[in-house]
Amino acid sequence: MKYNKIIVMILVLALSFSIVGCSTSTTETSGEMNGEKTQLVYASTKDIRDINPHAYSGEMAAQNMVFESLVINTEDGVKPWLAENWEISEDGKTYTFKLRKDVKFTDGEVFTAAAAKMNIDAVMNNFERHAWLELVNQIDHVDIVDEFTIDLVLKNPYYPTLSELALTRPFRFISPNSFIDGNTKDGVNGYIGTGPWVLSEHKENQYAIFTANESYWGEKAKLSAVKWQVMPDHQTILLALEKGEIDLLFGADGDMIDLDSFKALEDRGEYVTVMSEPIASRAILLNSNKQITGDIKVREALQYAIDKEAIAEGILNGSESVADTLLSPTVPYCNVDLEKRSYDIDKASKLLDAAGWTLGNDGYRYKDGAKMEITIYYNSDNSQERTISEYMQDNFKNAGVSLNIVGEEKQAFLDRQKTGEFDLQYSLSWGTPYDPQSYVSSWRIPAHGDYQAQVGLEKKTWLDEMIGNVMIETDENRRQEMYNEILTYIHDASAYIPLTYSRTKAVYGPSLRGVGFNVSQYEIPFENMYFQQ
């Protein structure tokens, strides 16, 4: 009898669990399509989270769907968007924007000069959060000229103003009705934008549904809805793609698709796989503030010791192109004539000999009894970087350099960047449209690994000043000259080993059309996509 009681207790317990479980009403995936397919399912490892356009905790691709900017970055430069045109004053400090008159937020509110000013003021009220973006430091104030005209007044003639206004965040516009106490820094009470998509449903950590904005001022989206499906595991995403549950994978730097899987999907021929133009720079920081790598001859020698060709082809499966310079010549102001330094083990050895590092009996180099031993740190989430490190270890060994490899968890890796406690570390630029200005600008901030690696350079003070000056140089030719000086110095000082230029990748079924890339790797142009059998 006693056992009966126990069994009853267990059953009651199990039942109570299942009742609790059942009360979490299971939502059927809405918008399943019959006949013609008009809803696209996009898989992401991350939830969209808080997409307040003036904050940084949301997914940028989602923010970009709902919120728009005054101007946009295109391959042909900055183009009008919510502003139909602009004028720049003689001194380069005042930008007058004429706003479009047909733009409405999805709550019916008209996008006026007052709404525009309110948004820019909200960003400026939260100055510290946006300090990474130099434009925020340069804006003095905004004036309303008339109902559809604003003046943006700067402290200096900051040249990247337009392209930084076009970034995915923070200068995007949210309806004044979504503000809390006239601000956005402590959150917003709705995600009402002017963009081609409306966030219509969000189940945290499960999915978000964006429906096409019926009253959009521009060319309307071709699909009726986009479902943002959260799948934290890469293998699950691949299986879901194979099953047809999801329609699109899209991302950069192995975040959504690792390269092996990309290659495998490509080889199967059942999917369309496409890659963007080279977007961001993958490089290795050589810490000029450390004993061994502090010697410029050593840094130069290491440039010749890495077989980048083999890394691009063998490890990255040809999905990235070899980088001879830190920034690709296709990036604005970066088409600078710099000496190309390819794999040449003899040259590396000669340079190391000249630096006083002589080959010992064990195949490694020594100087004053100390072994030539350096350490590279990578983010252990990134299997690609691990493989590259192992390859480099072998390359370096041929030159008599012992390379230790340490994989660390992401936060530890970032802490190390900040403190500068590394010989070698990976670095990835933000890509266009952040390159070169925002990227180069960040070299001056001590919290960045770039700063730490450069701090031992002879002319670091000059470099930082130069970067500050180029940002407010009004003369186009002079600006190009200054970039030439900056990029030449950093190249000659061998503070980086440029590896490859990364690309954004997309994988989808053959019935999906119109998949393309924006200038920024963080945005996904869903509005151009549609299905066709």
Add this chain to the structure above:
Amino acid sequence: MRNYIIRRILFIIPILIGITFISFLLINLNTSDPAEVALRVNEITPTDEAVAAMREELGLDKPFFERYIIWLGNSLRFDFGNSYINNKSVSDEMLSALPATLYLAAIALMMILGISIVAGILCAIFEDSIGDKTIRGIIFVGTAMPNFWVGLLLMWLFAVKLDMFPTSGMSGFSSVILPAATLSLSYISIYTRLIRNNMVQNKNENYVLYTRVRGLKNWTVTKHIFRNSIQSSITALGMSIPKLIAGTVIVENIFAWPGIGRLCVSAIFNRDYPIIQAYIVMMALLFVVCNLIVDIISASLDPRIRRTT
């Protein structure tokens, strides 16, 4: 009996204080500065001033013991503070993720009970037959295979190839089957073996011989054997329930299940200490309470236990 229960419940208090203190201490020993991490997660450049301001905002400028006492006081009122990452209330975050995990664990528990009892009895009745050996073989393999691998294999076979279930996500009853099956697999192996072996042992007891002599039906005899064989399984099951709930971490990630396991994993990666602490407290409480229930049940069955503790 009442005294025993009161004594045991009072004993929970020092245990929980010990657990919370140790977890608080360990988390604080971490080299990453939580204030800096909180800034970085929101893409704010961690300048010295920003870090100092954030330390004050998060209350990290106070000494360790003061922080612990404040945190302990608040957590008694189920106020675990706000997440460093999205500033939402930790209790709300936990409570919104908990039902999904309980649902998954409950279905897994039912699978464990249903399958292991049937398989255990069958194996015991047909001891050393081909069927018994086959089931034991499958069990052996089932215990040896890691969770994440089984999960992906099941997903590949049943979701992709046979198209019976969705691959992942929480959408209707069919979506819980694969994650629950993955979660329950290793437990099914344990319990089937436990039940089988106990029943095989019991089969040779005198009372079984006596029931047979009395000419009772085979099924009735088996029922008696089963009743006498499941005590150890019940004790083990009591401890398996919290393990099931705590063990959903990997399964939830693979099957995109929106439960607390996933919440905890992302909190660990983001160094979101308030969530990690709340998770530890919740799991500790779960283990302690389940342990207590099992002990009370055992004590009610066996007076000797009551006296010795």
